[in-house]
Amino acid sequence: RGPAWEPRDWRQQLAHIRAMRRARDAPVDRLGAEQCFDRSAPPEVRRYQVLLSLMLSSQTKDEVTSAAMLRLREHGLTVDNILQTDDAALGRLIYPVGFWRNKVKYIKQTTAILKEQYGSDIPRTVKELVKLPGVGPKMAHLAMNIAWNDISGIGVDTHVHRIANRLKWVKKETRTPEETRVALEDWLPRDLWSEINWLLVGFGQQTCLPVGPRCADCLNQALCPAAKRC
Helix, strand or coil: CCCCCCCCCHHHHHHHHHHHCCCCCCHHHHHCHHHCCCCCCCHHHHHHHHHHHHHHHCCCCHHHHHHHHHHHHHHCCCHHHHHHCCHHHHHHHHCCCCCHHHHHHHHHHHHHHHHHHHCCCCCCCHHHHCCCCCCCHHHHHHHHHHHHCCCCCCCCCHHHHHHHHHCCCCCCCCCCHHHHHHHHHHHCCHHHHHHHHHHHHHHHHHCCCCCCCCHHHCCCCCCCCCHHHC
């Protein structure tokens, strides 16, 4: 039995977005969380680095997050090393990510919890991940996917939220990324959940921009309910 509701033309729209994203040359492809960790590090250190890159990335451009992650890795991005780094030094390492002062606090608190409760690894469930200071649902689902290779849900950021509403991939308009996640998971086939985040994020960075979307360059121009307003 198929879902009770699904958006008009979504398969065609998705095929078009895949075609537009074929080059994989958006900032998220080069500098996103999947590119920011040290692949030669032990597994628990890699997972910790994935979580930190996601914490840094909120309300921050991928270029800025990537540069901060590079500085942290040069400094030594492990649980023990971050716990020994004083707040001022940590702030200098992550500046100018968005809300960097808050993030220093969250990183220190979360890192201490990981050491005390998880043997310096990260939790294996969304429920435990979102309890960590500074970790929201989007980060938790992306961490599950990237760090644990477990598709627990769709990672919805501002790009995915905006595009889902523009394409009417939600039954009725949603106000928050979390509402959009629930709405998308209700109908989108589960085997697409992993792909949809990076696909739409890159599309949102390059074509379906927040302000002045490039509708003339978009293959979905004829199929997009929002295109006519451009």
